[in-house]
Amino acid sequence: MKKLFVGLLSIGLLNSGYAQCPQASFTSTAPACQNDALDFTNTSVGATGGGSWSYFWDFDYPNGNSTSPSGTSTAENPTGFDYSPGGNGTYTVAFTITDGTCTSTVLQDVYIRRADANFISSTNSACVNEQVTYYNDGIGASSPNATVVHSWSFGVDATPSTSSLAVPPSVTYSSPGAKTVTHLVDVQFLSCGSNRQDAVTQTVIINESPVVSFTSTAPVCAGSNVDFTYSGTTSTVDQYSWDFGNNSTPSLSTASNPNSISYNSGGVKSVSLNVINEFGCVANAAQNITINSLPVIDAGADTTICANTSVQIGAATIAGTNYQWFPTNSVVISDPATSNPTVSPIANATQLFLTGTDANGCINTDTVMVIMLDPLVADAGVDVEICRYDSIQIGAGIIEGQLYTWSPTDGLLGMNSSNAMVSPDSSITYMLSVTDLYGCATEVDYVSIIVNQLPIANAGIDDSITSNSSTQLVATGGVQYSWMPEDGLSNAGINDPIASPDSSTVYVVTVIDIYGCIQTDTMSVTVIAPSFWLPNAFSPDGDMINDVFYVRGEGVTGFEFSIFDQWGHVIFISNDMSIGWNGSYPTGEQLPKGAYVYHVSGTLTDGTLVNDNGLVNLIR
Secondary structure (H helix, E strand, O other): OHHHHHHHHOOOOOEEOOOOOOOOOEEEOOOEEOOOEEOEEEOOOOOOOOOOOEEEEEOOOOOOOOOEOOOEEOOOOOOOEEOHHHOOEEEEEEEEEEOOOOEEEEEEEEEEEOOOOOEEEOOOEEEOOOOEOEEEOOOOOOEOOEEEEEEEEOOOOEEOOEEOOOOOOOEEEOOOEEEEEEEEEEEEEOOOOOEEEEEEEEEEEEEOOOOOOEEEOOOEEOOOEEOEEEOOOOOOEEEEEEEOOOOEEOOEEOOOOOOOEEEOOOEEEEEEEEEEEOOOOEEEEEEEEEEEOOOOOOOOOOEEEOOOOOEEOOOOOOOOOEEEEEOOOOOOEOOOOOOOOEEOOOOOEEEEEEEEEOOOOOEEEEEEEEEEOOOOOOOOOOOEEEEOOOOEEOOOOOOOOEEEEEEOOOOEEOOOOOOOEEOOOOOEEEEEEEEEOOOOOOEEEEEEEEEEOOOOOEOOOOEEEEOOOOEEOOOEOOOEEEEEOOOOEOOOOOOOOEEOOOOOEEEEEEEEOOOOOEEEEEEEEEEEOOOEEOOOEEOOOOOOOOOOEOOEEOOEEEEEEEEEOOOOOEEEEEOOOOOOEOOEOOOOOEOOOEEEEEEEEEEEOOOOEEEEEEEEEEOO
16 A cells, blocks of 8 residues: 555645545644654545545655654554654655545655764774774754754874864874774754753774885996885785886886886986785885986997098097097097097998996997998090981999089980980080089099081982883992882992882982991982873073973974963974973063963874873962
Protein backbone atom coordinates (compact mmCIF):
# COMPACT_ATOMS: atom_id res chain seq x y z
CA MET A 1 0.00 0.00 0.00
CA LYS A 2 2.84 2.45 0.86
CA LYS A 3 4.51 1.91 -2.54
CA LEU A 4 1.26 2.90 -4.24
CA PHE A 5 1.03 6.19 -2.37
CA VAL A 6 4.71 7.03 -2.75
CA GLY A 7 4.19 6.77 -6.50
CA LEU A 8 1.35 9.22 -6.26
CA LEU A 9 3.35 11.62 -4.13
CA SER A 10 6.16 11.72 -6.68
CA ILE A 11 4.04 13.96 -8.89
CA GLY A 12 3.32 16.51 -6.16
CA LEU A 13 -0.14 17.74 -5.37
CA LEU A 14 -2.50 15.49 -7.41
CA ASN A 15 -6.25 15.75 -8.03
CA SER A 16 -7.96 13.12 -10.16
CA GLY A 17 -11.66 12.61 -10.89
CA TYR A 18 -14.03 15.51 -11.03
CA ALA A 19 -13.79 19.23 -10.24
CA GLN A 20 -15.93 18.73 -6.98
CA CYS A 21 -13.24 16.49 -5.40
CA PRO A 22 -12.03 17.88 -2.02
CA GLN A 23 -8.48 19.07 -1.43
CA ALA A 24 -6.30 17.28 1.14
CA SER A 25 -5.15 19.43 4.11
CA PHE A 26 -4.03 18.93 7.70
CA THR A 27 -2.63 20.62 10.84
CA SER A 28 -0.05 19.42 13.39
CA THR A 29 1.33 20.34 16.82
CA ALA A 30 4.79 21.12 15.25
CA PRO A 31 7.27 22.61 15.85
CA ALA A 32 8.17 20.29 18.71
CA CYS A 33 11.17 19.76 20.98
CA GLN A 34 13.29 16.66 21.05
CA ASN A 35 11.34 13.67 22.55
CA ASP A 36 8.00 15.52 22.26
CA ALA A 37 5.23 13.65 20.44
CA LEU A 38 3.36 15.22 17.50
CA ASP A 39 -0.37 15.00 16.72
CA PHE A 40 -1.84 15.39 13.20
CA THR A 41 -5.46 16.44 12.34
CA ASN A 42 -7.23 15.94 8.97
CA THR A 43 -8.77 19.28 7.90
CA SER A 44 -9.75 18.25 4.36
CA VAL A 45 -13.14 19.90 3.69
CA GLY A 46 -15.62 17.29 2.58
CA ALA A 47 -13.38 14.35 3.46
CA THR A 48 -13.58 14.05 7.24
CA GLY A 49 -15.29 11.57 9.46
CA GLY A 50 -14.31 8.43 7.63
CA GLY A 51 -17.18 6.96 5.68
CA SER A 52 -16.02 6.09 2.13
CA TRP A 53 -12.74 8.01 2.61
CA SER A 54 -9.44 6.36 3.43
CA TYR A 55 -6.20 8.07 4.54
CA PHE A 56 -2.43 7.54 4.23
CA TRP A 57 0.30 9.48 6.12
CA ASP A 58 4.06 9.40 5.33
CA PHE A 59 5.76 11.32 8.19
CA ASP A 60 9.26 11.52 6.60
CA TYR A 61 8.61 11.76 2.88
CA PRO A 62 10.45 10.53 0.88
CA ASN A 63 13.07 9.12 3.30
CA GLY A 64 10.99 6.65 5.28
CA ASN A 65 11.01 5.56 8.95
CA SER A 66 12.31 8.52 11.03
CA THR A 67 9.48 8.50 13.57
CA SER A 68 8.34 6.25 16.35
CA PRO A 69 6.32 4.08 16.58
CA SER A 70 6.06 3.99 12.76
CA GLY A 71 6.94 6.13 9.73
CA THR A 72 3.42 5.84 8.25
CA SER A 73 -0.23 5.71 9.37
CA THR A 74 -3.71 5.10 7.89
CA ALA A 75 -5.58 6.79 10.74
CA GLU A 76 -7.57 9.93 9.94
CA ASN A 77 -6.02 11.87 12.86
CA PRO A 78 -2.87 10.07 14.05
CA THR A 79 -1.31 11.09 17.43
CA GLY A 80 1.82 10.49 19.51
CA PHE A 81 4.50 10.42 16.83
CA ASP A 82 8.10 11.05 18.10
CA TYR A 83 10.86 12.21 15.69
CA SER A 84 13.75 11.51 18.12
CA PRO A 85 15.16 8.64 15.97
CA GLY A 86 15.61 11.06 13.08
CA GLY A 87 17.19 13.84 15.07
CA ASN A 88 17.01 17.59 14.72
CA GLY A 89 15.75 19.19 11.52
CA THR A 90 12.93 19.69 9.07
CA TYR A 91 10.79 16.76 7.89
CA THR A 92 8.25 16.61 5.07
CA VAL A 93 4.87 15.00 5.79
CA ALA A 94 2.81 13.66 2.84
CA PHE A 95 -0.97 13.24 3.49
CA THR A 96 -3.22 11.50 0.90
CA ILE A 97 -7.01 11.11 0.90
CA THR A 98 -9.05 8.92 -1.49
CA ASP A 99 -12.54 7.51 -1.87
CA GLY A 100 -11.68 5.31 -4.86
CA THR A 101 -12.78 7.99 -7.31
CA CYS A 102 -11.14 11.14 -5.99
CA THR A 103 -7.56 11.26 -4.74
CA SER A 104 -5.70 14.31 -3.32
CA THR A 105 -2.25 14.68 -1.73
CA VAL A 106 -0.67 17.56 0.19
CA LEU A 107 2.99 18.01 1.31
CA GLN A 108 3.80 20.01 4.48
CA ASP A 109 7.00 20.54 6.55
CA VAL A 110 7.34 20.02 10.34
CA TYR A 111 10.37 21.11 12.44
CA ILE A 112 11.94 19.15 15.36
CA ARG A 113 14.29 20.88 17.82
CA ARG A 114 17.21 18.75 19.12
CA ALA A 115 21.06 18.67 19.35
CA ASP A 116 23.18 16.68 16.79
CA ALA A 117 27.00 16.43 17.12
CA ASN A 118 27.77 14.15 14.17
CA PHE A 119 30.94 14.81 12.03
CA ILE A 120 32.99 13.26 9.20
CA SER A 121 36.81 13.09 8.95
CA SER A 122 38.62 13.53 5.61
CA THR A 123 40.69 10.44 6.44
CA ASN A 124 41.03 7.74 9.07
CA SER A 125 44.81 7.65 8.70
CA ALA A 126 47.21 10.54 7.97
CA CYS A 127 50.87 11.41 8.25
CA VAL A 128 52.65 13.77 10.62
CA ASN A 129 52.19 17.37 9.41
CA GLU A 130 49.60 16.28 6.84
CA GLN A 131 46.34 18.23 6.99
CA VAL A 132 43.21 16.48 8.27
CA THR A 133 39.82 18.14 7.71
CA TYR A 134 36.74 17.54 9.85
CA TYR A 135 33.29 18.20 8.40
CA ASN A 136 30.31 18.99 10.65
CA ASP A 137 27.57 16.54 9.68
CA GLY A 138 25.19 17.47 12.49
CA ILE A 139 23.48 20.70 13.53
CA GLY A 140 24.68 23.86 11.88
CA ALA A 141 25.97 27.08 13.39
CA SER A 142 22.46 28.35 14.11
CA SER A 143 18.95 27.00 14.53
CA PRO A 144 15.55 28.75 14.57
CA ASN A 145 14.78 30.14 18.04
CA ALA A 146 17.93 28.51 19.44
CA THR A 147 21.51 29.27 20.51
CA VAL A 148 24.08 26.69 19.27
CA VAL A 149 27.54 26.23 20.86
CA HIS A 150 30.16 23.95 19.18
CA SER A 151 33.17 22.60 21.02
CA TRP A 152 35.90 20.62 19.19
CA SER A 153 38.92 18.84 20.74
CA PHE A 154 41.38 17.42 18.18
CA GLY A 155 43.71 15.37 20.41
CA VAL A 156 47.42 15.41 21.39
CA ASP A 157 49.92 17.56 19.41
CA ALA A 158 47.17 18.93 17.15
CA THR A 159 47.38 22.39 15.58
CA PRO A 160 44.96 23.90 16.32
CA SER A 161 44.12 21.80 19.36
CA THR A 162 40.52 23.05 19.74
CA SER A 163 37.85 25.02 17.89
CA SER A 164 34.44 26.56 18.58
CA LEU A 165 33.43 26.86 14.93
CA ALA A 166 30.66 24.84 13.36
CA VAL A 167 33.07 24.16 10.47
CA PRO A 168 36.56 23.91 12.04
CA PRO A 169 39.85 24.66 10.19
CA SER A 170 42.11 21.88 8.90
CA VAL A 171 44.28 20.24 11.57
CA THR A 172 47.88 18.94 11.49
CA TYR A 173 49.65 16.70 13.98
CA SER A 174 53.32 16.99 14.93
CA SER A 175 53.63 13.49 16.41
CA PRO A 176 52.44 10.02 15.38
CA GLY A 177 49.86 7.94 17.23
CA ALA A 178 46.12 7.51 17.73
CA LYS A 179 44.39 10.89 18.14
CA THR A 180 40.98 11.17 19.83
CA VAL A 181 38.70 13.81 18.28
CA THR A 182 35.57 14.97 20.15
CA HIS A 183 32.70 17.16 18.89
CA LEU A 184 30.26 18.56 21.48
CA VAL A 185 27.08 20.48 20.54
CA ASP A 186 25.07 22.48 23.12
CA VAL A 187 21.73 23.85 21.83
CA GLN A 188 19.44 26.09 23.92
CA PHE A 189 15.92 26.14 22.42
CA LEU A 190 13.97 28.94 24.11
CA SER A 191 10.67 27.17 23.51
CA CYS A 192 11.86 23.86 24.95
CA GLY A 193 12.78 25.25 28.38
CA SER A 194 16.21 23.52 28.68
CA ASN A 195 19.48 22.86 26.76
CA ARG A 196 19.87 19.93 24.46
CA GLN A 197 23.42 18.43 24.18
CA ASP A 198 25.04 15.80 21.95
CA ALA A 199 28.69 14.61 21.73
CA VAL A 200 30.51 12.23 19.38
CA THR A 201 34.08 10.86 19.46
CA GLN A 202 36.26 9.42 16.65
CA THR A 203 39.88 8.20 16.46
CA VAL A 204 42.36 9.24 13.74
CA ILE A 205 45.68 7.40 13.30
CA ILE A 206 48.69 9.64 12.57
CA ASN A 207 51.68 7.86 11.02
CA GLU A 208 55.34 8.89 11.28
CA SER A 209 56.85 10.70 8.22
CA PRO A 210 60.42 10.00 7.06
CA VAL A 211 63.27 12.49 7.58
CA VAL A 212 65.03 13.13 4.24
CA SER A 213 68.64 14.21 3.55
CA PHE A 214 71.37 13.33 1.02
CA THR A 215 74.96 14.07 0.00
CA SER A 216 76.77 14.19 -3.37
CA THR A 217 80.28 14.14 -4.88
CA ALA A 218 79.77 17.61 -6.46
CA PRO A 219 81.31 19.93 -7.48
CA VAL A 220 82.61 18.28 -10.67
CA CYS A 221 83.20 19.42 -14.24
CA ALA A 222 80.36 19.37 -16.76
CA GLY A 223 80.24 15.96 -18.40
CA SER A 224 81.76 14.21 -15.37
CA ASN A 225 79.75 11.86 -13.14
CA VAL A 226 78.12 12.85 -9.83
CA ASP A 227 77.19 10.19 -7.21
CA PHE A 228 74.37 10.77 -4.68
CA THR A 229 73.97 9.08 -1.27
CA TYR A 230 70.75 9.04 0.76
CA SER A 231 71.46 9.94 4.43
CA GLY A 232 67.94 10.19 5.92
CA THR A 233 65.82 7.64 7.79
CA THR A 234 65.70 4.34 5.93
CA SER A 235 63.90 1.83 8.15
CA THR A 236 60.44 2.28 6.65
CA VAL A 237 61.27 3.89 3.27
CA ASP A 238 59.60 2.15 0.33
CA GLN A 239 60.08 4.57 -2.58
CA TYR A 240 62.70 7.10 -3.68
CA SER A 241 62.07 9.70 -6.36
CA TRP A 242 65.06 11.81 -7.47
CA ASP A 243 64.97 14.83 -9.80
CA PHE A 244 68.50 15.92 -10.74
CA GLY A 245 67.57 19.22 -12.38
CA ASN A 246 68.31 20.82 -15.75
CA ASN A 247 70.66 19.27 -18.32
CA SER A 248 71.15 16.05 -16.35
CA THR A 249 71.51 12.52 -17.71
CA PRO A 250 69.55 10.69 -16.52
CA SER A 251 67.17 13.36 -15.23
CA LEU A 252 65.23 11.04 -12.84
CA SER A 253 65.94 7.99 -10.67
CA THR A 254 64.19 5.68 -8.17
CA ALA A 255 67.39 4.23 -6.69
CA SER A 256 68.27 4.87 -3.06
CA ASN A 257 71.86 5.91 -3.96
CA PRO A 258 71.98 6.83 -7.67
CA ASN A 259 75.42 7.02 -9.31
CA SER A 260 76.93 8.31 -12.56
CA ILE A 261 74.68 11.33 -13.06
CA SER A 262 76.21 13.76 -15.53
CA TYR A 263 75.40 17.35 -16.55
CA ASN A 264 76.10 18.72 -20.01
CA SER A 265 76.37 22.30 -18.79
CA GLY A 266 77.83 24.09 -15.83
CA GLY A 267 76.05 26.13 -13.16
CA VAL A 268 74.03 25.66 -9.99
CA LYS A 269 71.71 22.65 -10.27
CA SER A 270 68.68 22.13 -8.04
CA VAL A 271 68.38 18.50 -6.94
CA SER A 272 65.27 17.26 -5.14
CA LEU A 273 64.37 13.94 -3.49
CA ASN A 274 60.89 12.71 -2.51
CA VAL A 275 60.61 9.70 -0.18
CA ILE A 276 57.51 7.62 0.58
CA ASN A 277 57.44 5.24 3.58
CA GLU A 278 55.38 2.15 4.22
CA PHE A 279 52.44 4.27 5.46
CA GLY A 280 52.39 6.34 2.27
CA CYS A 281 53.82 9.34 4.09
CA VAL A 282 55.80 11.67 1.86
CA ALA A 283 58.78 13.84 2.74
CA ASN A 284 61.25 15.68 0.56
CA ALA A 285 64.53 17.51 0.60
CA ALA A 286 66.29 19.72 -1.94
CA GLN A 287 69.73 21.18 -2.26
CA ASN A 288 71.79 23.00 -4.87
CA ILE A 289 74.99 21.50 -6.25
CA THR A 290 77.62 23.24 -8.36
CA ILE A 291 78.76 21.92 -11.73
CA ASN A 292 81.87 23.64 -13.05
CA SER A 293 81.48 24.80 -16.64
CA LEU A 294 83.98 23.55 -19.20
CA PRO A 295 86.35 26.17 -20.54
CA VAL A 296 85.19 27.85 -23.74
CA ILE A 297 87.35 26.35 -26.48
CA ASP A 298 87.01 27.55 -30.05
CA ALA A 299 89.16 26.02 -32.77
CA GLY A 300 87.41 28.25 -35.31
CA ALA A 301 85.12 27.45 -38.18
CA ASP A 302 86.06 24.89 -40.80
CA THR A 303 87.70 26.76 -43.62
CA THR A 304 88.84 26.34 -47.20
CA ILE A 305 91.99 28.04 -48.47
CA CYS A 306 93.74 28.37 -51.81
CA ALA A 307 96.66 26.17 -52.77
CA ASN A 308 99.92 26.81 -50.92
CA THR A 309 98.52 29.54 -48.64
CA SER A 310 98.16 29.95 -44.84
CA VAL A 311 95.27 30.81 -42.53
CA GLN A 312 94.82 31.78 -38.89
CA ILE A 313 92.60 29.42 -36.87
CA GLY A 314 91.20 29.38 -33.32
CA ALA A 315 89.93 32.42 -31.37
CA ALA A 316 91.02 35.02 -28.85
CA THR A 317 92.85 33.81 -25.71
CA ILE A 318 90.81 33.48 -22.50
CA ALA A 319 92.77 34.22 -19.32
CA GLY A 320 93.36 31.22 -17.07
CA THR A 321 93.07 28.68 -19.88
CA ASN A 322 95.98 26.60 -21.13
CA TYR A 323 95.90 25.59 -24.82
CA GLN A 324 97.43 22.72 -26.75
CA TRP A 325 97.04 21.95 -30.47
CA PHE A 326 97.52 18.56 -32.09
CA PRO A 327 99.40 17.64 -34.16
CA THR A 328 102.21 19.73 -32.71
CA ASN A 329 104.18 19.98 -35.98
CA SER A 330 105.51 23.55 -35.89
CA VAL A 331 105.98 23.48 -39.67
CA VAL A 332 102.25 23.12 -40.11
CA ILE A 333 101.12 25.12 -37.06
CA SER A 334 103.04 28.22 -35.96
CA ASP A 335 102.61 27.85 -32.16
CA PRO A 336 100.83 24.76 -30.77
CA ALA A 337 100.45 26.37 -27.31
CA THR A 338 98.50 29.48 -28.37
CA SER A 339 94.77 29.86 -28.88
CA ASN A 340 94.95 31.26 -32.42
CA PRO A 341 98.02 30.08 -34.39
CA THR A 342 98.66 30.31 -38.12
CA VAL A 343 98.45 27.02 -40.00
CA SER A 344 100.15 26.20 -43.31
CA PRO A 345 98.74 22.85 -44.48
CA ILE A 346 100.76 20.48 -46.61
CA ALA A 347 97.80 18.23 -47.43
CA ASN A 348 94.48 18.81 -49.09
CA ALA A 349 92.59 18.10 -45.84
CA THR A 350 94.06 18.74 -42.38
CA GLN A 351 92.10 18.22 -39.14
CA LEU A 352 93.48 19.99 -36.07
CA PHE A 353 92.48 19.37 -32.43
CA LEU A 354 92.52 22.01 -29.68
CA THR A 355 92.46 21.10 -25.97
CA GLY A 356 91.89 23.71 -23.24
CA THR A 357 92.30 23.26 -19.46
CA ASP A 358 91.02 25.83 -16.90
CA ALA A 359 91.89 26.51 -13.22
CA ASN A 360 89.36 23.89 -12.02
CA GLY A 361 91.07 21.23 -14.09
CA CYS A 362 88.09 21.05 -16.43
CA ILE A 363 89.05 20.09 -19.98
CA ASN A 364 87.26 20.89 -23.22
CA THR A 365 88.17 20.17 -26.83
CA ASP A 366 87.27 21.40 -30.29
CA THR A 367 88.34 20.57 -33.82
CA VAL A 368 88.71 22.45 -37.06
CA MET A 369 89.08 21.17 -40.61
CA VAL A 370 91.26 23.11 -43.07
CA ILE A 371 90.70 22.19 -46.69
CA MET A 372 93.43 23.32 -49.12
CA LEU A 373 92.25 23.54 -52.72
CA ASP A 374 94.18 22.16 -55.63
CA PRO A 375 95.86 24.79 -57.86
CA LEU A 376 93.55 26.22 -60.51
CA VAL A 377 94.11 24.82 -64.01
CA ALA A 378 93.32 26.86 -67.14
CA ASP A 379 93.40 24.80 -70.35
CA ALA A 380 92.04 26.58 -73.43
CA GLY A 381 93.05 23.73 -75.74
CA VAL A 382 95.33 23.68 -78.82
CA ASP A 383 95.27 26.15 -81.71
CA VAL A 384 93.22 24.95 -84.67
CA GLU A 385 92.02 25.84 -88.19
CA ILE A 386 88.37 25.61 -89.25
CA CYS A 387 86.24 26.63 -92.19
CA ARG A 388 83.76 29.45 -92.03
CA TYR A 389 80.44 28.40 -90.42
CA ASP A 390 82.04 25.29 -88.89
CA SER A 391 81.93 24.78 -85.12
CA ILE A 392 84.63 23.36 -82.89
CA GLN A 393 84.94 22.67 -79.18
CA ILE A 394 87.75 24.39 -77.33
CA GLY A 395 89.02 24.01 -73.79
CA ALA A 396 89.14 20.78 -71.75
CA GLY A 397 87.11 18.77 -69.25
CA ILE A 398 85.52 20.47 -66.26
CA ILE A 399 87.33 20.43 -62.91
CA GLU A 400 84.99 20.49 -59.93
CA GLY A 401 85.08 23.76 -58.00
CA GLN A 402 86.53 25.83 -60.87
CA LEU A 403 84.61 28.70 -62.49
CA TYR A 404 85.20 29.40 -66.19
CA THR A 405 84.87 32.55 -68.30
CA TRP A 406 85.68 32.86 -72.03
CA SER A 407 86.31 36.11 -73.90
CA PRO A 408 85.61 37.57 -76.34
CA THR A 409 82.13 36.15 -76.89
CA ASP A 410 82.12 36.47 -80.68
CA GLY A 411 80.88 33.20 -82.18
CA LEU A 412 81.07 31.53 -78.73
CA LEU A 413 78.42 29.29 -77.14
CA GLY A 414 78.86 28.48 -73.46
CA MET A 415 80.76 31.44 -72.06
CA ASN A 416 81.01 29.78 -68.61
CA SER A 417 81.74 26.25 -69.80
CA SER A 418 85.11 24.57 -69.48
CA ASN A 419 84.86 23.42 -73.11
CA ALA A 420 82.84 25.95 -75.10
CA MET A 421 81.65 25.54 -78.67
CA VAL A 422 82.86 28.28 -81.07
CA SER A 423 81.96 29.23 -84.62
CA PRO A 424 83.72 32.54 -85.35
CA ASP A 425 83.30 34.47 -88.62
CA SER A 426 87.01 35.21 -88.85
CA SER A 427 90.30 34.21 -87.23
CA ILE A 428 90.31 34.98 -83.51
CA THR A 429 92.12 34.25 -80.23
CA TYR A 430 90.01 33.27 -77.19
CA MET A 431 91.12 33.71 -73.57
CA LEU A 432 89.97 31.33 -70.81
CA SER A 433 89.94 32.75 -67.24
CA VAL A 434 89.60 30.28 -64.34
CA THR A 435 88.56 31.34 -60.81
CA ASP A 436 86.71 29.73 -57.89
CA LEU A 437 84.31 30.68 -55.09
CA TYR A 438 87.17 31.24 -52.65
CA GLY A 439 88.82 34.17 -54.42
CA CYS A 440 91.97 32.30 -55.39
CA ALA A 441 94.25 33.97 -57.98
CA THR A 442 92.89 33.77 -61.53
CA GLU A 443 94.59 31.46 -64.03
CA VAL A 444 94.37 32.20 -67.79
CA ASP A 445 95.14 30.39 -71.07
CA TYR A 446 94.70 31.23 -74.76
CA VAL A 447 93.72 29.40 -77.95
CA SER A 448 93.82 30.72 -81.52
CA ILE A 449 91.22 29.75 -84.12
CA ILE A 450 92.19 30.34 -87.78
CA VAL A 451 89.02 30.68 -89.88
CA ASN A 452 89.35 29.88 -93.59
CA GLN A 453 86.57 31.48 -95.63
CA LEU A 454 84.44 29.19 -97.78
CA PRO A 455 85.29 28.90 -101.50
CA ILE A 456 83.13 30.87 -103.95
CA ALA A 457 81.35 28.01 -105.70
CA ASN A 458 79.85 28.77 -109.14
CA ALA A 459 77.94 26.10 -111.07
CA GLY A 460 77.40 28.36 -114.12
CA ILE A 461 74.22 29.87 -115.57
CA ASP A 462 71.01 27.92 -116.14
CA ASP A 463 70.68 26.43 -119.62
CA SER A 464 68.04 24.88 -121.88
CA ILE A 465 68.30 22.07 -124.34
CA THR A 466 65.92 20.09 -126.46
CA SER A 467 65.36 16.41 -126.02
CA ASN A 468 68.34 14.18 -126.91
CA SER A 469 70.80 17.09 -126.91
CA SER A 470 73.66 18.02 -124.55
CA THR A 471 75.30 20.99 -122.90
CA GLN A 472 78.61 21.47 -121.06
CA LEU A 473 78.53 22.42 -117.38
CA VAL A 474 81.37 24.58 -116.06
CA ALA A 475 81.97 25.05 -112.27
CA THR A 476 84.66 27.24 -110.65
CA GLY A 477 85.96 28.15 -107.18
CA GLY A 478 87.87 25.13 -105.85
CA VAL A 479 90.28 22.30 -106.43
CA GLN A 480 87.83 19.42 -106.12
CA TYR A 481 84.34 19.13 -107.58
CA SER A 482 81.47 16.76 -107.17
CA TRP A 483 78.15 16.97 -109.09
CA MET A 484 74.78 15.58 -108.03
CA PRO A 485 72.83 13.90 -109.38
CA GLU A 486 75.23 11.88 -111.50
CA ASP A 487 72.59 10.78 -114.03
CA GLY A 488 73.16 12.27 -117.49
CA LEU A 489 76.70 13.52 -116.67
CA SER A 490 79.84 12.41 -118.49
CA ASN A 491 81.95 12.64 -115.27
CA ALA A 492 80.50 13.81 -111.91
CA GLY A 493 83.99 14.34 -110.39
CA ILE A 494 85.30 17.13 -112.68
CA ASN A 495 84.44 20.80 -112.94
CA ASP A 496 83.19 20.71 -116.60
CA PRO A 497 81.21 17.54 -117.39
CA ILE A 498 78.86 17.14 -120.37
CA ALA A 499 75.20 17.02 -119.31
CA SER A 500 72.68 15.05 -121.37
CA PRO A 501 69.63 14.71 -119.11
CA ASP A 502 66.44 13.07 -120.30
CA SER A 503 64.36 15.61 -118.38
CA SER A 504 64.83 18.98 -116.77
CA THR A 505 67.35 18.62 -113.94
CA VAL A 506 68.76 20.84 -111.14
CA TYR A 507 72.46 20.04 -110.66
CA VAL A 508 74.28 20.71 -107.38
CA VAL A 509 78.05 21.08 -107.44
CA THR A 510 80.10 20.68 -104.25
CA VAL A 511 83.36 22.65 -104.36
CA ILE A 512 86.29 21.95 -102.00
CA ASP A 513 89.19 24.40 -101.74
CA ILE A 514 92.84 23.88 -100.70
CA TYR A 515 91.83 24.19 -96.97
CA GLY A 516 89.21 21.51 -97.28
CA CYS A 517 86.41 24.07 -96.96
CA ILE A 518 83.24 23.19 -98.79
CA GLN A 519 80.65 25.27 -100.62
CA THR A 520 77.84 24.35 -103.04
CA ASP A 521 75.98 25.99 -105.93
CA THR A 522 73.19 24.93 -108.26
CA MET A 523 72.19 25.37 -111.89
CA SER A 524 69.27 24.10 -113.96
CA VAL A 525 69.21 22.37 -117.33
CA THR A 526 65.74 22.60 -118.84
CA VAL A 527 64.88 19.95 -121.43
CA ILE A 528 62.32 21.16 -123.99
CA ALA A 529 60.05 18.38 -125.21
CA PRO A 530 58.98 20.07 -128.53
CA SER A 531 61.49 21.27 -131.17
CA PHE A 532 60.97 24.88 -130.13
CA TRP A 533 59.68 26.92 -127.18
CA LEU A 534 59.26 30.55 -126.13
CA PRO A 535 59.63 32.19 -122.70
CA ASN A 536 56.60 34.02 -121.28
CA ALA A 537 58.54 37.21 -120.43
CA PHE A 538 61.74 39.13 -121.17
CA SER A 539 63.41 42.33 -119.88
CA PRO A 540 65.31 44.43 -122.46
CA ASP A 541 67.17 46.50 -119.82
CA GLY A 542 70.74 46.06 -121.17
CA ASP A 543 71.97 43.79 -118.39
CA MET A 544 72.73 41.07 -120.95
CA ILE A 545 70.32 38.73 -119.24
CA ASN A 546 67.10 37.87 -121.10
CA ASP A 547 67.31 41.09 -123.10
CA VAL A 548 65.91 39.55 -126.35
CA PHE A 549 62.76 37.52 -126.93
CA TYR A 550 63.88 34.47 -129.00
CA VAL A 551 62.10 31.44 -130.35
CA ARG A 552 64.24 28.64 -128.88
CA GLY A 553 64.72 25.36 -130.70
CA GLU A 554 65.86 23.80 -133.95
CA GLY A 555 64.70 22.00 -137.10
CA VAL A 556 61.87 24.34 -138.11
CA THR A 557 61.56 24.98 -141.88
CA GLY A 558 59.51 27.80 -143.39
CA PHE A 559 60.02 29.58 -140.02
CA GLU A 560 58.17 32.87 -139.44
CA PHE A 561 58.06 34.79 -136.13
CA SER A 562 55.80 37.90 -135.78
CA ILE A 563 54.98 40.37 -132.90
CA PHE A 564 51.73 42.36 -132.79
CA ASP A 565 50.76 45.38 -130.67
CA GLN A 566 47.43 45.79 -128.94
CA TRP A 567 45.77 47.07 -132.12
CA GLY A 568 46.93 44.09 -134.21
CA HIS A 569 49.66 45.91 -136.08
CA VAL A 570 52.84 43.94 -136.90
CA ILE A 571 55.72 45.57 -135.05
CA PHE A 572 58.33 42.82 -135.62
CA ILE A 573 58.82 39.91 -138.07
CA SER A 574 61.71 37.41 -138.47
CA ASN A 575 62.38 34.30 -140.59
CA ASP A 576 65.58 33.41 -138.66
CA MET A 577 65.41 31.66 -135.25
CA SER A 578 68.66 33.34 -134.27
CA ILE A 579 67.07 36.79 -134.62
CA GLY A 580 64.75 37.82 -131.79
CA TRP A 581 62.70 40.88 -130.78
CA ASN A 582 64.42 43.48 -128.53
CA GLY A 583 61.21 45.22 -127.43
CA SER A 584 61.42 48.12 -129.99
CA TYR A 585 59.85 49.27 -133.23
CA PRO A 586 61.94 48.65 -136.35
CA THR A 587 62.76 52.39 -136.09
CA GLY A 588 64.49 51.71 -132.74
CA GLU A 589 61.81 53.39 -130.61
CA GLN A 590 61.26 51.38 -127.41
CA LEU A 591 57.80 50.01 -126.77
CA PRO A 592 56.23 50.36 -123.35
CA LYS A 593 55.99 47.45 -120.91
CA GLY A 594 53.00 45.21 -121.25
CA ALA A 595 51.69 42.06 -122.93
CA TYR A 596 52.24 41.55 -126.67
CA VAL A 597 50.88 38.87 -129.04
CA TYR A 598 53.31 36.63 -130.90
CA HIS A 599 52.73 34.24 -133.86
CA VAL A 600 55.05 31.38 -134.88
CA SER A 601 54.56 29.28 -138.04
CA GLY A 602 56.59 26.65 -139.94
CA THR A 603 57.08 22.93 -140.38
CA LEU A 604 58.90 20.63 -137.90
CA THR A 605 61.35 17.96 -139.07
CA ASP A 606 58.72 15.28 -138.56
CA GLY A 607 56.37 17.13 -140.92
CA THR A 608 54.20 18.63 -138.15
CA LEU A 609 52.81 22.04 -139.09
CA VAL A 610 53.36 24.81 -136.55
CA ASN A 611 50.82 27.65 -136.21
CA ASP A 612 51.17 28.92 -132.62
CA ASN A 613 49.93 32.16 -130.97
CA GLY A 614 50.59 33.42 -127.46
CA LEU A 615 51.43 36.34 -125.13
CA VAL A 616 54.77 37.57 -123.90
CA ASN A 617 55.26 40.09 -121.08
CA LEU A 618 57.67 42.93 -121.81
CA ILE A 619 59.20 43.95 -118.46
CA ARG A 620 61.09 47.18 -117.95
